[in-house]
Amino acid sequence: MKSSTEILTTYLGDMLAAQNHLLQMVQQQMEDTRVMTYADMQEILPQIKSSLGRHNVALEQRIGALGGSVRADLKEALTVATGFAAGIFGRLRPHSASKALRDDYILLSACSMGYEMLHATALALGDPVTAELALGQFKELTPMIVRLSEIVPGIIVQELTHDVPGVDAAAAPLARQNTQRAWSGEHVHGNR
Secondary structure: OOOHHHHHHHHHHHHHHHHHHHHHHHHHHHOOHHHHOOHHHHHHHHHHHHHHHHHHHHHHHHHHHOOOOHHHHHHHHHHHHHHHHHHHHOOOOOOHHHHHHHHHHHHHHHHHHHHHHHHHHHHHOOOHHHHHHHHHHHHHHHHHHHHHHHHHHHHHHHHHHOOOOOOOOOHHHHHHHHHHHHHHOOOOOOOO
16 A cells, blocks of 8 residues: 555656656747747747746655655656657648647646646645645646647647638637637537
8 A cells, every 4th residue: 555655755756757748848949940930839838938947846855755756657657748748749740830839738738637636636635845846837737738728729720721711810810709608618619
């Protein structure tokens, strides 16, 4: 039977592995001129990178404070995270920026769920320090996920204008409006 500390360091290691993978992806995206052509990408990717960097330092410190080994916990978790990500992100798409947004959205969402799980676990196991850490990281990720959701329609339409003549540029704000309404539970309109 695992101790509370072993359970918490495993969760912390999983979060560190997932975020390290996402951080590497974001770094690669920032080096891709096809992705960084768009102003929205220039805005959001550095924010994600900075946030993940801070999160990783905090996770490493917490693992150490609990007596865990960052190397051991990370190695085990990285194997799982890398296999998961390779299965989802192995396909190439011609539209680099929208693909990057999709990938970032999926992994940030997975990280936010991981933090929610870590928060609940830490509360249940009587570790308020880890619970507060997880909640703080969760609160920082959720606005970035919302922002990615807002950016996607505009990037898609911009990318399509390079490939398809007669793309309706007005589709971007309509799509953004519809998806944001869907998130809030409002009725969505397909046409103008």
